[in-house]
Amino acid sequence: MIEQDIESRADIETLLQQFYGKALTDPVIGYFFTEVVPLNITTHIPVIADFWETILFGKAAYKGDAMKVHRQIHQLSAFRDEHFKRWVELFQGTVNELFAGPKAELAKQRAESIATLMRIKTVHGALHRSNKII
Ligand code: HEM
Known part of the structure; x- marks a missing residue:
């Protein structure tokens, strides 16, 4: 059973390397x-x-604008609902494989809420607004 929470930038890098390996x-x-x-x-x-x-x-x-980056990607090749569903599954699955605790829970929640926001702003059309998320 995993007992280690996400505690440092090194932990974030480990998570991202595993996640992009799958993605x-x-x-x-x-x-x-x-x-x-x-x-x-x-x-x-x-x-x-x-x-x-x-x-x-x-x-x-x-310092970036992740929503703007994804609106641009959407214009190159359209996102669909199932793309965001899959992204969240992979991300949350990777968190679960490596970490457990409050920060791991927060990462999974934020991944889901940001993915939902991106999905609504791209797949469901609100392309014209400024959508800076963090
Ligand atoms: C359908 C789901 C998604 C796909 C296919 C996708 C794909 C990509 C791609 C191709 C890039 C550009 C990489 C580059 O310019 O080098 C990117 C950047 C990024 N993605 Fe996603 N993404 C998805 C969802 C998400 C979600 C839900 C989040 C956050 C929770 C996220 C966070 C980021 C961030 C922070 C960047 C860097 C933006 C920057 O350059 O400032 N992505 N993504």
């Missing part, structure tokens, strides 16, 4: 990372780690 080869969402916006994992993981440090530890590390 890149996933039959439902893999092509976004390999064909739509070929992902440079070395430059991408530090940016996403900043994002999660901001969410989980309140550190003002992330």
